[in-house]
Amino acid sequence: MPLLRAEDISVFRGERLVLDNVSLTLDAGEALLLTGPNGAGKSTLLRVLAGLRHPDSGRLLWQDTDILTDRTMHAAHIAYLGHQDALKPGLTLVENLALFSRGKSLDEALDVFDLVHLADVPVRLFSAGQKRRAALTRVVLARAPLWLLDEPSLGLDARSVDRLGTALARHRSEGGMIVATTHVPLPLPDTRHLALPGAPVVDDARWHEPA
């Protein structure tokens, strides 16, 4: 049985159907790339898998136990990278990450994205790419089996994309799982793809009303 299974997930945003009966399975070491045009619901699906968003219908199973009954428990399986980097500009990098290291040492994780020399620099002085690397460091720190990454390579330079590829490969070799959205090629070989169709054409009487 697969570790993670989503069955017939549907999500409405307002009155618009964003996800229509999406199903997916994921097993240890696997990676899944979500593709689709803007507004296809890629980020929404990631938030559903993270347990942040309650799907309007469908089931979400982790080792055959329902995730939605105890979303706090499910959080231990998740490392989530959102659109935003979720860093406080007034705090240094170490202070920002301290809460998420759960008491463990930061040094090793900071080295993954080459941020050791910026450890004590306030995040407000970081560039966009450096902030993204800091947010990716938090993903590594979580030591969670399932990585949910929303456009992980956004703003990264070529060297950092290489480092991202190394980190992703290492996570998978240790039995981790990855679900990522992207518009650019990611350094992620041997992946499965899930194409989300774009917004369905609205066939609403209001659009055809005679002037």
Place this chain on the structure above:
Amino acid sequence: MSMGGLFIAIVARELRLALRHGADTLGSVLFFVLAGALFPLALGPSPELLRHMAPGVIWVCALLAALLPLDRLFGSELEDGSLDQLLLLGLPPSLVALAKMAAHWLTTGVPLLVAAVPMAIMLGLPPAALPVLMAGLVPGTIVLSLVGGMAASVVLGARRGGVLLPLLVLPLVTPALIFGAAAVDSARTGLPFAPDLELLMAFMAGALPLCPLAGGAGLRAAAE
């Protein structure tokens, strides 16, 4: 890390942020002092009148001052995406809300308590009534943080949440205001003040479990 450790880590992070942004933190205390200082100017410097009004003035000013930082309490976390990360820490949302409420009390409630002493002396409150004022303000400020934090999480993500917030908080904390000010008034006139303080404590005891639960549900809903 245990749940307790994570809880303390959230509070510590908030305290560090409050220290970094000292001007924001001091803002509510300065508002409290300034608003209190306006009353003698508006009502005239009659010592008898001010002594009469002192408990009410201090309580109302503390209530209004505690409102000021509330819309940023969760608002900044929602805007920069930190709320998602806080909810994924593995801590129940109600404990995340409680940690933020505790941080609000430490950064707003405690400075207000300290500033209330010179304010009481300035308004001519008899020294005998001062311990009762403080005994009421300690649970009173805790209630303000609990109810305020709950309301802040409920209006989170709503349009014009900043306007909605005082409209939600002020009616809910009127019991604390009534009992707290009445206790000081009783002490000033030599009447027994224990019943008022006990009712205030009872209000706090009710708010302590209920507000974090409602606050946690508000945070979950805001992240949806």
